[in-house]
Amino acid sequence: MKLEKLILHNFMAYKGDHEIDFGVSSHSPLILFLGENGHGKSTIQNACKWCLYDQTTEMPNSDLINRKAYAEQPNDPGLSMSVTLSWADEGKSYELFRSWEPNGKDSTNSHPILRIDGGNAVPANSVQDYVQRFLAKEISHFFFFDGETQKEFDAMATSKNGSGSIRSEIEKTLSIPVISDAVNWFKVKQAEESDALVKANKQNENIKKAGLALENERKLRNTLQEELNDQLVKLSEASKRIEAVEAELATMQESQELSEAIAGLRGEKTALATLRKEKFQFITDALSHNVFWAPLAIKLSAIQNQVVSQIEVTQKAFDENKEIATTIDYLHRIESNGFCPVCKSDHSQDKSKFVDEIARLRARIQATTQSDLTELEDKAKLFEQFSFNSDLYVDLRNIQKEYDSLGSELAKVENKIRDLEIKRGHSPSQDVQIAVSSLKNLMDDKTLATRNIEDYKENLAAADKRISKLESAVGKEISPEKRIAHNAFSYLLEIFESSKEVYVADVREQVQKYSSETFLKIISDKKYTGLRINENFGVELVLPDGRTDPLRSTGQGKVSTISLVSGLIKTAMDEGFILMDTPFVSLDIGHRAAVCKWASESGLKVSLFMHSGEFVWDRDSHYFQGHVGKIYRIEKIDDDESRVTLETL
Amino acid sequence: MKMNESVQVTISDRGDEICEELKRQGYFPEKQDAYVYAICLAIALDLPIDKSITTPNNKWHAAAVFHAPGRDLSSVMTLMGIPEDEIVSRGKMLAEAGLRHIEEKRLSQADLVDVLLNTRGQ
Amino acid sequence: MSESNVALDLLLRAVIQQHRSNMLDPIADKSHTSIFTEQELSEIVRALWLDRYSDNRSNFQKTVGALITDKVSKA
Numbered sequence: 001m002k003l004e005k006l007i008l009h010n011f012m013a014y015k016g017d018h019e020i021d022f023g024v025s026s027h028s029p030l031i032l033f034l035g036e037n038g039h040g041k042s043t044i045q046n047a048c049k050w051c052l053y054d055q056t057t058e059m060p061n062s063d064l065i066n067r068k069a070y071a072e073q074p075n076d077p078g079l080s081m082s083v084t085l086s087w088a089d090e091g092k093s094y095e096l097f098r099s100w101e102p103n104g105k106d107s108t109n110s111h112p113i114l115r116i117d118g119g120n121a122v123p124a125n126s127v128q129d130y131v132q133r134f135l136a137k138e139i140s141h142f143f144f145f146d147g148e149t150q151k152e153f154d155a156m157a158t159s160k161n162g163s164g165s166i167r168s169e170i171e172k173t174l175s176i177p178v179i180s181d182a183v184n185w186f187k188v189k190q191a192e193e194s195d196a197l198v199k200a201n202k203q204n205e206n207i208k209k210a211g212l213a214l215e216n217e218r219k220l221r222n223t224l225q226e227e228l229n230d231q232l233v234k235l236s237e238a239s240k241r242i243e244a245v246e247a248e249l250a251t252m253q254e255s256q257e258l259s260e261a262i263a264g265l266r267g268e269k270t271a272l273a274t275l276r277k278e279k280f281q282f283i284t285d286a287l288s289h290n291v292f293w294a295p296l297a298i299k300l301s302a303i304q305n306q307v308v309s310q311i312e313v314t315q316k317a318f319d320e321n322k323e324i325a326t327t328i329d330y331l332h333r334i335e336s337n338g339f340c341p342v343c344k345s346d347h348s349q350d351k352s353k354f355v356d357e358i359a360r361l362r363a364r365i366q367a368t369t370q371s372d373l374t375e376l377e378d379k380a381k382l383f384e385q386f387s388f389n390s391d392l393y394v395d396l397r398n399i400q401k402e403y404d405s406l407g408s409e410l411a412k413v414e415n416k417i418r419d420l421e422i423k424r425g426h427s428p429s430q431d432v433q434i435a436v437s438s439l440k441n442l443m444d445d446k447t448l449a450t451r452n453i454e455d456y457k458e459n460l461a462a463a464d465k466r467i468s469k470l471e472s473a474v475g476k477e478i479s480p481e482k483r484i485a486h487n488a489f490s491y492l493l494e495i496f497e498s499s500k501e502v503y504v505a506d507v508r509e510q511v512q513k514y515s516s517e518t519f520l521k522i523i524s525d526k527k528y529t530g531l532r533i534n535e536n537f538g539v540e541l542v543l544p545d546g547r548t549d550p551l552r553s554t555g556q557g558k559v560s561t562i563s564l565v566s567g568l569i570k571t572a573m574d575e576g577f578i579l580m581d582t583p584f585v586s587l588d589i590g591h592r593a594a595v596c597k598w599a600s601e602s603g604l605k606v607s608l609f610m611h612s613g614e615f616v617w618d619r620d621s622h623y624f625q626g627h628v629g630k631i632y633r634i635e636k637i638d639d640d641e642s643r644v645t646l647e648t649l
Numbered sequence: 650m651k652m653n654e655s656v657q658v659t660i661s662d663r664g665d666e667i668c669e670e671l672k673r674q675g676y677f678p679e680k681q682d683a684y685v686y687a688i689c690l691a692i693a694l695d696l697p698i699d700k701s702i703t704t705p706n707n708k709w710h711a712a713a714v715f716h717a718p719g720r721d722l723s724s725v726m727t728l729m730g731i732p733e734d735e736i737v738s739r740g741k742m743l744a745e746a747g748l749r750h751i752e753e754k755r756l757s758q759a760d761l762v763d764v765l766l767n768t769r770g771q
Numbered sequence: 772m773s774e775s776n777v778a779l780d781l782l783l784r785a786v787i788q789q790h791r792s793n794m795l796d797p798i799a800d801k802s803h804t805s806i807f808t809e810q811e812l813s814e815i816v817r818a819l820w821l822d823r824y825s826d827n828r829s830n831f832q833k834t835v836g837a838l839i840t841d842k843v844s845k846a
Contacts, residue, residue, distance in 0.1 A: 132824035288682040295693035295767040385724035
């Protein structure tokens with residue numbers, strides 16, 4: 001932590017704004033604050049503490065505000081007292097502004113505002129955390145080294161056991177309690193994890209039992225499942241057989257219906273066949289008897305017609321011939337007599353006419369004879385011999401058509417019968433009674449299987465529930481993670497516990513080393529080889545032979561204090577600073593010079609607050625060997641006002 | 650069996666077999682009825698006859714075939730132009746041809762009633 | 772060892788050397804000693820150091836908690 005700037009406003013003796021710049025170079029790291037007693041030197045440290053911790057000298061804020069400023073405008077709402085402290089740490093800059101307004105909304109408390117790198121203010125309730133991080137209040141008086149601190153160190157100097165409070169604060173500065181706190185926290189966490197493991201182990205016993213129970217339950221479940229599967233198979237078989245029997249019954253019914261239809265058709269077929277047979281019989285009878293000539297019917301009919309026609313023609317011709325003959329005979333008589341009996345005329349003179357007529361008539365006589373006629377009549381009689389009647393053939397043909405028609409119908413009926421028979425298929429082997437009885441038995445089997453299945457399913461569900469419970473119980477076996485957490489905390493406890501001792505020894509040794517270095521630079525009595533800081537942080541002087549001497553003088557105490565503080569700061573802080581108030585009290589010139597020399601070479605940012613009794617620039621500045629970076633002169637203007645001024649070197 | 654083989658069963662024997670079959674099937678009550686019908690059918694269809702085959706007359710119940718009362722086949726044959734002295738001899742051959750034709754049709758599953766009535770030939 | 776924060780360096784050294792000693796110890800419980808790496812132990816020490824003036828050391832505890840949780844989750 002590196003102080004940068006301090007601005008006071010109406011704080012204690014400092015009315016208005018007063019700025020102190022702590023910036024110095026590394027080879028001129030010293031800042032001197034020179035002023036007489038009561039002029040306001042201590043106020044600088046007070047201001048730092050008030051800004052950081054809201055507390056200084058146990059005075060209320062109302063007593064801290066500059067009296068003159070207050071008196072000038074006691075009711076001014078804008079009246080305020082403030083201190084701004086700037087510092088840098090690990091590359092970041094911090095500015096803490098604390099103010100108090102006597103006439104403000106909250107005049108009870110001061111108000112801190114902390115900005116980091118010029119950014120927004122951090123939340124008000126976290127300001128203290130930040131401050132503690134940089135410069136904890138408990139160890140602040142190592143850095144703001146004033147009379148109080150000196151008293152405590154003086155007390156410590158005379159006791160081998162050291163001062164309890166200083167020792168505690170030294171340990172805090174070195175973060176020894178922090179390690180103890182960490183160790184305690186690891187213990188607590190380890191204990192928690194141990195408890196969890198113990199519980200888990202107990203759980204493990206239960207888990208083992210649950211595991212056995214789980215195994216048994218799984219076996220039982222498997223058995224239940226097998227039996228359920230059995231029942232399912234039985235159910236399936238019963239269902240299939242029921243289906244088959246029902247189908248059979250349905251088939252039987254259908255078959256019955258088909259059989260009835262077939263019977264009907266067969267009856268029809270029989271009737272048709274009978275009728276057809278009758279027709280057939282009629283036809284065959286006719287063919288065997290009176291219509292044996294059937295194949296020749298048409299031809300015979302034609303012949304008959306022809307014969308009849310010929311007879312007619314012949315008969316006609318014969319009759320005509322007969323008539324002609326009669327006429328000729330008559331004409332002959334006239335020819336011979338010359339007298340016509342009909343007309344009673346004499347035709348003796350025209351006989352030639354009768355001759356011609358007779359010749360003409362003779363020419364008309366057809367060549368037909370009785371035998372021709374007789375032959376035709378005989379032929380016609382032949383038809384009578386076998387009773388030819390073409391109508392019989394026609395009738396026969398009609399009967400044949402009926403016969404054929406019956407044949408077609410019969411064929412259709414036979415086809416229908418065949419189709420129905422195919423549809424009917426094989427008739428069932430068992431009768432309906434047996435099928436119904438079988439069906440009833442199967443239904444009973446099915447009902448029983450269904451009931452059993454429900455029972456098994458219920459039992460399986462219950463078994464599954466039990467198994468699930470047991471599985472989750474078994475699943476809670478101690479997980480490796482629990483052990484890891486326990487082992488981790490155990491190891492951290494172990495390592496920090498053992499490291500703490502080493503650290504305390506090392507850090508004490510380091511403090512001792514730095515302190516001794518400082519001590520030897522300052523102390524004028526060269527018989528001592530260094531400081532020894534014991535386990536209680538008591539300080540002893542080391543003699544060349546290794547023996548130790550207790551602190552005997554205040555001068556030795558002062559030098560030891562400075563050395564110890566120096567050693568502490570160097571050990572515990574990244575960039576240390578120390579504001580020492582009246583550092584030379586109880587020191588002779590030689591030691592003062594040594595302190596100045598140490599301050600110059602310490603590597604710390606040392607600010608010394610001195611009065612003229614301790615230091616006169618012209619007389620004593622050479623002690624600092626040119627390592628003074630700044631001098632601030634603190635002057636009292638009046639009882640209520642001081643000022644701090646940077647002097648030109 | 651070829652019709653003109655001399656060592657075969659005589660046609661009338663074959664004719665007898667055919668007639669027996671036709672009788673059995675109910676087409677003709679007696680053989681001679683079948684013969685009569687076969688002759689008419691042969692004349693109607695003008696079936697070719699095998700004149701080399703002869704059967705002794707006494708095997709033919711000529712009267713029963715040609716002159717049965719009420720069934721005068723000879724009159725029919727006369728009307729169809731067959732000389733009277735050839736009625737029996739030609740009748741035998743015609744019967745044979747007619748029976749052969751009927752048998753052929755029967756074996757080819759033809760409707761015999763149709764064949765007998767010669768519905769297609771007329 | 773840097774002089775900038777000597778105490779922190781001393782603490783780191785103490786912890787790491789103790790850890791190394793444990794690692795080399797043949798009878799040490801390896802399930803313990805192998806949990807943390809040197810880097811992780813350093814991280815814990817630094818977190819503790821940064822939190823040394825806080826009231827509840829919550830950041831330090833969170834750092835340790837996060838490291839252990841990570842190991843548990845990877846187990």
